[in-house]
Amino acid sequence: MNALQVRDLHVTLGGSHVLQGVSFDVPTGGVTALLGRNGVGKTTTLKALLGIVASTGDRNVLGTNTKGLSTHRVVKLGVGYVPEDRDVFAGLSVEENLRLAEQRDDPRYDEVFALFPELKSRARQRAGTLSGGQQQMVSIARVLLNGWPLLLVDEPSKGLAPKLVSELTDVLERVAATSTIFLVEQNLAVVKRLASRIIVLDHGEVVHTGTADELADEALARRFLGVAGAR
């Protein structure tokens, strides 16, 4: 069964036709990366899947047609969302940010603190005063607490130092062993390490699907992403 099945997805934002009939499948298990240049609609695709932005077309999430479902109901199907800008609640403490995310009776705090021990020692600290890397830990920890089967992760390496990116990639690799991850990422080294499949968006349409190994092909990387392939 596919974790995600999207057919003819259209999104119009502020008069701009951002997604123009996007169709793709994300199989259950492992990491599938959604790639493309800046502004092609990657983040919008994730938001449309969650119902954060209005869309038309069919969205099947974990076996359920989510047409007309509000965001919180889509999430309760078993979808965790790590947004591009972390979106931690700055005025709340780390502890409160995590408590807010609890959606099951036995939240996996042991697992979360094993991956991010720093969060335990900073439980009382206001999330707004954390560094970018620490905020990313909070953002990811919020979805790991619930052990959701599907995670939508948007640009987790954005703005982070190389060492943190490497640590974060380790964490996502471990998470991918038990959850399906649909990853939007610009850092091709991260994509190559985590993803087995890629979907490339351009001008609001899917222009390529294939395996992550293809990213070694510089011509393809340049053509669709405007960057050289990571070796």
Place this chain on the structure above:
Amino acid sequence: MNIFLALTFSGFALGGVYFLAASGLSLIYGLMDILNFAHGLFMTLGAYAAWDVAAHLPASWGASTLFGIALVSSVLGGAIAAGLTEFFIIRHLYARPVSQILVTIGLDLAVVGLLLGGFGSNSLAVPVPLWIMEATKVGSINLPNADFVALLAGVVVLVVLEWFLARTRYGIIIRAGVENRTMVSALGINVGKAFTLVFVIGGAMAGLAGLLYSVVFAGDLISPTQGDSLLIFAFIVVVIGGLGSIRGSAIAALIVGLTQDYTNFYLGGHPGLAEIGNLSVVLLLAVVLEWRPRGLLGRAL
């Protein structure tokens, strides 16, 4: 000196009532950014619910029991009115401030008109026990028991609201929802339900304020337009205290209550200065906004 102390206590009591009126508004306007001009209506409906219930119960139950039931009725009356307003009207107007203003003003005018039609324009007397009309001697000063009730109610509501927002899951949801409503939904939480709860709590506090204002400052009388008068001061308190800060509203309510009381007593007797108390509050608002535009403890306007 005794007069000054008595005035101070009376100002605190007035502040207690203003805080009750403003606390709900601070939650609704300060936290949710909803411009709810029907908040005064919740105060009025709370007071009328109290009067209506107390008037239909047998006097043999005793004045204190009836007053206790009236207090509960005012809370429920305000809460139900606010809950219905949010459910049927406000939730369709989020992020539409002009519509919020027009619709809530219209609702207020319409329901006040209905109250005038149903109950008449004459003020109605709420039954209160004798001890509320008496005074307690503290040192050499006689302090009205009604003032104690208003002050106590304000303190209890402040403590409970602070606890609710800081410690309960719904409190955390509300604080998070004010920062980023979309992200709260993306964590699987029904924010709409939490915001309805904010309205209900705000309405409950408003209903209580409506009844206590009548008991403490209006000779136990309620009238259809009393909430609208109180609403102006509630807005002033919320803005002086700072948007989104319950504690700020509490401090501002005391400052406004004291300012109004002192100026009314010391200057109000002079010719042409009968309304100096109200004017002083508006001047206070102007001074605070000039000095600190975000209010005493609030976020930026």
